[in-house]
Amino acid sequence: MFRDRKTLLILFGLPIAQILLFGFALTNEIKNSRIVVCDYAKCGISRQLTEKFAANNNFIVEEALLSHHQIEDAFRSGRIKLAVVFPLDFEDDYQHLNQAHVQLIADATDPNTANMLTAYATNIIMEYQNLSLPYQINTETRMIYNPELKGAINFVPGVMALVLMLVCVMMTSASIVREKEYGTMEVLLVSPLNPFMLIISKAIPYLLLSLVNLIVIILLSITLLGVPVNGSLLLLFLISILFIITALSLGLLISNVAQTQQTAILVSLIGLMVPTILFTGFTFPLENMPVVLQWLANIVPAKWYYTIVKSIMIKGLGFGAIWKETLVLAVMTCLLLMISFKKFKVRLE
Amino acid sequence: MKTLIFLLQKEFKQIFRNKILLALIFIIPVVQLLIFPLAADYEMKNISIVVVDHDHSPYSRKLISKIVASGYFNLYASAGSFEEAFRFIENDKADLVLEIPKNFERELVVEKSQQLFIAANAINGIKAGLGGAYINRIIVDFNTDVRLEWIQPERFNAVPVIQVTSSNRFNPGMNYRFFMVPGILVFLVTLVASYMCALNTVREKEIGTIEQINVTPIKKYQFILGKLIPFWVIGVFVFTVGLFIVARLVYGIIPLGSITLLFAYLAVYLVAMLGLGLLVSTYCQTQQQVMFVMFFFMMIFVLMSGLFTPIESMPAWAYVIARCNPVTYFMEVIRMVVLKGSRLADIRLHFIVMFGFALLFNLWAVIHYKKTT
Numbered sequence: 122m123f124r125d126r127k128t129l130l131i132l133f134g135l136p137i138a139q140i141l142l143f144g145f146a147l148t149n150e151i152k153n154s155r156i157v158v159c160d161y162a163k164c165g166i167s168r169q170l171t172e173k174f175a176a177n178n179n180f181i182v183e184e185a186l187l188s189h190h191q192i193e194d195a196f197r198s199g200r201i202k203l204a205v206v207f208p209l210d211f212e213d214d215y216q217h218l219n220q221a222h223v224q225l226i227a228d229a230t231d232p233n234t235a236n237m238l239t240a241y242a243t244n245i246i247m248e249y250q251n252l253s254l255p256y257q258i259n260t261e262t263r264m265i266y267n268p269e270l271k272g273a274i275n276f277v278p279g280v281m282a283l284v285l286m287l288v289c290v291m292m293t294s295a296s297i298v299r300e301k302e303y304g305t306m307e308v309l310l311v312s313p314l315n316p317f318m319l320i321i322s323k324a325i326p327y328l329l330l331s332l333v334n335l336i337v338i339i340l341l342s343i344t345l346l347g348v349p350v351n352g353s354l355l356l357l358f359l360i361s362i363l364f365i366i367t368a369l370s371l372g373l374l375i376s377n378v379a380q381t382q383q384t385a386i387l388v389s390l391i392g393l394m395v396p397t398i399l400f401t402g403f404t405f406p407l408e409n410m411p412v413v414l415q416w417l418a419n420i421v422p423a424k425w426y427y428t429i430v431k432s433i434m435i436k437g438l439g440f441g442a443i444w445k446e447t448l449v450l451a452v453m454t455c456l457l458l459m460i461s462f463k464k465f466k467v468r469l470e
Numbered sequence: 471m472k473t474l475i476f477l478l479q480k481e482f483k484q485i486f487r488n489k490i491l492l493a494l495i496f497i498i499p500v501v502q503l504l505i506f507p508l509a510a511d512y513e514m515k516n517i518s519i520v521v522v523d524h525d526h527s528p529y530s531r532k533l534i535s536k537i538v539a540s541g542y543f544n545l546y547a548s549a550g551s552f553e554e555a556f557r558f559i560e561n562d563k564a565d566l567v568l569e570i571p572k573n574f575e576r577e578l579v580v581e582k583s584q585q586l587f588i589a590a591n592a593i594n595g596i597k598a599g600l601g602g603a604y605i606n607r608i609i610v611d612f613n614t615d616v617r618l619e620w621i622q623p624e625r626f627n628a629v630p631v632i633q634v635t636s637s638n639r640f641n642p643g644m645n646y647r648f649f650m651v652p653g654i655l656v657f658l659v660t661l662v663a664s665y666m667c668a669l670n671t672v673r674e675k676e677i678g679t680i681e682q683i684n685v686t687p688i689k690k691y692q693f694i695l696g697k698l699i700p701f702w703v704i705g706v707f708v709f710t711v712g713l714f715i716v717a718r719l720v721y722g723i724i725p726l727g728s729i730t731l732l733f734a735y736l737a738v739y740l741v742a743m744l745g746l747g748l749l750v751s752t753y754c755q756t757q758q759q760v761m762f763v764m765f766f767f768m769m770i771f772v773l774m775s776g777l778f779t780p781i782e783s784m785p786a787w788a789y790v791i792a793r794c795n796p797v798t799y800f801m802e803v804i805r806m807v808v809l810k811g812s813r814l815a816d817i818r819l820h821f822i823v824m825f826g827f828a829l830l831f832n833l834w835a836v837i838h839y840k841k842t843t
Contacts, residue, residue, distance in 0.1 A: 127754060131762040138766070142773055146788035153782045166632075196639055198816040199806060215632070222633050229638035230809045231649050234780060239636045240603070246634055256617045257583045258609055262602050264592035265559060275594045291761060386669065386761045387494050390661075395502045399509045404778065406597055408516045410509045428562070435593055436560060 132292075136284045136334050137341065143276040144346040151237040155181045156203040157195065162211035170223075173245050174205065180241075189226075196228040203227050203238045266435050273346040278430035279403025281338055282423040285331050285361070286368045286397055287389075292327050293372030294385040320461075324369045331365045332358075351437030357430070360443070363450055364426040370457035371422070377464045401427045425449050473688055477696030485670075485700060495666065499658040499708055503716045506654045507647045517601045518546040520555045520564040527575035533612050537568070542604045552589075559591045566590050566601050578616065640726075640810050651721050652804040653777045655712045659736075660743050660772070660797060663705035665764055668747035671697050672760045675751070694836055698744050705740045706733070726811035732804065735817070738824045739800045745831030746796075752838045771797045796827045 158171050175182040187195065192204045206224040215221040225242055227235035267274045335358075342348040350357065372389070379385035398404055400418035407415055407424075418424050425446045432438045440447075486492065519537065523530050538545050546564050549555035558564035569587040571577075578584040588605060592598035641648050674680040683693060713732075717723040725732060747764065754760045774781070774788065775797035781789060792798050799820045806812035814821075 127759045128762050131766045135762075135766055135769070138770060142770065142788075146784045146791075147773060147779045148783050151780065151783055155782075193639060197806070197810045197812045199802065199812070220631055220633060222635060225634060225636040227636065227638050228810075229641035229644055230805055231780070232638075232641060232644040232646050233649075235638055235641075235644070243634050243636070246632055250632060256578060256613065256620060258578065258586060258613045258616075259583065260586045260588055260606060260609055262588040262590065262606075264590055264595075264598055264602075267592035267595055267598070274592075275596075287765075291765070292758075296758070386757065387665065390665070390761070390765065392494070392498055395506060399506060405509055406594060408518075414505065414509050431593060438560065442560070 132288060132330060133334065133337070135288070136280070136338050139280050139284060140277070140338055140341045140346070143280055144273045144342075147276075151234055151241070152179050153181060154179060154203065154234070154238055155183065155201045156205060156238070156242075157183045157185055157187060157192070157201045159185065159187050159192075159204060159206045161186065161209045162207040164212035164215075166215065166221075167207040167211055170207075170246065170249060171205075173249060174242070177241070177245060179238075192226060196230075201228070202234060203242065205242060273342070273348050274435055275403055277338070277342045277346065277348050278427050278434060279401050281335065281361075281430055282364070282401050282403075282427045283397055284334060284338065285365055285426075286371075286423045287394060288334065289327055289331055289365055289368035290372040290375065290393060291386065291389045292330075293324060293369050294375040294379065294389050296323060296376075320373065324366075324373075327369060328362070328365055331368075332362070335361050348434070350434050352433035352439065356440060357433050360426070360429050360433070360447060360450075363447065363454065364422065367422045367426075367450055367454040367457065370454050370461060373461040374457055374464075377461055396421055397423045400424055403427060422450060422453050425453075474692050474695060477688070477692060478699055481670075481696055481700040485704075495662055495704060495708065496711070499662055499712065500716055502658060503651070503654060503712055504720060507650045507721065515542060517543050517566060517597070517604070518558075518564045519543045519566040519568060519605075520547050520549050520558045521545065522549045522552055522555050522567065522569040524572040525570050525574035529575040529578065529616070530570045533570070533609070536612055537605065537608050540604070540608055542601075556589070559589070562591075564591070565597060566605065568605065579620070647721050648723060648809055649805065651717050651723055652808045653801055655709065655717065656775075656797065656800050656804055657772050657777060658712065659705055659709045659740075660800075661768060662708055663701050663740055664743045664747035664768070666704065666747075667697060667701040667744045668751045668760045668764050669757055670701070671748060671751035672754055672757050675754075676756055690836055690839055694748060694832070694839065697748060698741070698832075701744055701747075702737075702740050705744070706736065709736055723808065725808040727807035727813065731814060731817075732807050735800065735803050735807075735821065735824065738821065738828055739796070742796050742824055742828035742831055745828060745835055748835040749831050749838070752835055771795050774798065775801045777801060796824065799823055 156174070158174060160167050160171055171182065171184065174180050183201065187204070192201075195201045195204075204226040206226065208222060208224070211221050211223070223246060225239055227239050229235040339350065339357075343350065371393075375385055375388055379388060396417075400407070400414070400421040401423040402418070407418055410418070429443045429446050429450075432443050436442075521534055521537075523534065534545070537543050543566075547555075547558060549558070549567075552567070552569055555564070555567040555569070559567060567589040569589075571585065571587070574584055574586075586609065588602060590598040590602055638644060674683070713725075746767070750763050750767070751760055754763060773779075774784075774792045774795050776792065781792040781798060784792060803812075803817050803820050806816060
């Protein structure tokens with residue numbers, strides 16, 4: 122395995138790259154959005170509001186007097202995402218009717234962005250008014266486990282699950298099938314080597330590799346991203362080893378079934394990656410999904426592992442809180458191993 | 471020319487001989503195209519809330535029923551104390567805890583101001599942020615109701631007020647699927663096409679049949695074209711099925727813009743991505759290497775393409791990387807053409823960039839591919 126430098130490089134580089142990406146580059150917040158302010162009113166208030174928009178670092182403001190048709194064109198070319206329109210009689214209405222209107226037009230191609238931009242803009246306008254009225258209910262909100270609302274805290278356990286799962290499955294399935302393809306498998310089977318020993322000897326290097334990866338990920342998360350490990354590190358490692366064995370068993374199963382490396386790789390990758398990304402729960406919340414899919418998610422081992430890691434790392438809970446999930450993982454592993462051993466043909470047909 | 475035709479025949483025969491692979495290419499993307507958008511939903515619903523009501527007054531009960539009636543929240547339980555409620559957060563049974571203090575109603579009427587306490591499980595920052603925002607909105611609404619009970623509303627506002635009206639263009643239903651499905655289609659087509667191409671080429675290297683091809687008078691470019699074209703056809707096919715069958719029938723997505731334009735861009739895009747696959751395969755000796763190297767690139771490309779998270783929100787260094795990423799451009803193009811009906815003039819830059827990538831990857835692959843080792 123150490124002879125294959127390129128793969129080794131990728132195996133170590135991948136978790137690092139993912140942590141860097143998820144930690145720093147990928148975020149659901151909306152920043153640096155280009156908006157256009159169409160100020161037909163040109164009065165004191167509209168100028169002040171425009172300046173407030175420009176001062177806010179979520180927005181990059183462009184001032185132009187565009188018609189609705191032109192605004193649509195600007196959306197279409199991707200130049201801007203939101204238009205703020207102050208109508209001509211803004212000042213008049215404000216002074217005489219005590220009520221003026223501002224129009225926000227958002228490009229809803231990405232509904233999330235549109236929602237957030239509209240909310241930001243509305244907030245700015247509301248804050249500017251700053252009314253304080255009698256019978257005021259104030260709320261004090263406390264964010265638990267993640268007071269700074271860091272996206273990394275949600276992502277890191279998910280990345281751990283994803284990387285461990287994918288690497289283990291891909292590597293075991295590909296390597297066993299490769300021996301089948303090359304024909305070296307026959308040689309090994311003919312030898313007095315116990316087939317179980319054979320499989321274990323394939324699995325152990327990847328187990329160790331994955332542990333190293335795990336350590337790297339945790340180190341990076343603590344130092345670069347500021348994600349804490351609030352619970353017991355030992356417990357985390359033990360459960361991780363269990364999860365790695367689960368993933369390796371899955372790889373084993375795939376390698377038993379696949380005839381060529383191509384199939385093994387494509388099944389592992391295309392068949393496994395998307396469900397793992399989706400159903401673990403770290404990209405999209407599981408509660409949002411239709412119930413059918415939520416049930417499906419229970420089959421994905423990574424989902425259980427993700428819950429366990431969150432409980433240990435972020436909430437700092439002990440074994441008592443996660444024994445159920447651990448049991449599920451253990452049962453899955455046993456099932457997978459049993460099926461693989463049954464299917465493993467000592468003689469190749 | 472004839473050589474090329476023979477090569478193509480051989481490639482297609484080989485591909486179709488592998489039935490499992492065929493099933494993989496067509497079934498898995500379709501299945502994932504069906505499942506993915508169903509699952510990919512950032513809209514927050516079913517937020518579990520636990521209420522600790524120390525007041526038990528008509529006002530507190532009204533507030534609670536208003537929260538439940540909003541449709542965003544599920545009242546999971548009523549707890550007697552904050553500690554009890556907190557345990558629900560620990561067990562992941564509740565996302566939010568609302569604590570209403572004792573004498574809430576009385577104090578609000580007499581003192582004219584009161585405080586409510588909210589605690590949110592912020593591991594998922596977005597969920598906590600949005601959940602907090604929703605509940606605040608409901609509380610503000612409730613606040614206005616209470617206020618109107620006690621103060622006569624004036625015909626004109628006592629103080630000038632700015633009203634904000636907002637409207638949404640191109641996707642008034644705010645349907646997140648419209649945004650995700652084209653993006654996922656791009657993702658899947660990219661994955662399938664470039665992976666298969668790369669794997670296929672390296673497989674020949676691994677098995678050794680590439681040596682046999684190398685000793686023939688087949689020219690480099692003929693060989694490369696022979697590898698490109700079949701997978702280009704497959705890529706176009708998968709895209710067509712995805713767009714016209716799955717997207718239209720299941721999601722009701724009908725491209726607003728010119729379909730010819732879309733396919734023209736797809737054609738160039740596929741050449742670029744297949745070129746990348748070929749390039750990678752010229753550097754690798756085994757299928758396993760290809761698998762991992764391509765995986766590495768694909769992961770980064772897809773995550774940085776703006777599929778899930780917007781590229782404008784990235785820090786400057788990441789934004790530069792995103793702009794050097796071919797997938798980003800197609801991601802933008804497909805969303806622009808399908809959802810907004812953008813025209814050629816709008817995506818001129820994207821075309822130029824993609825031509826550049828196609829040229830770069832393929833030339834590099836041709837130059838690097840040596841017939842003799």
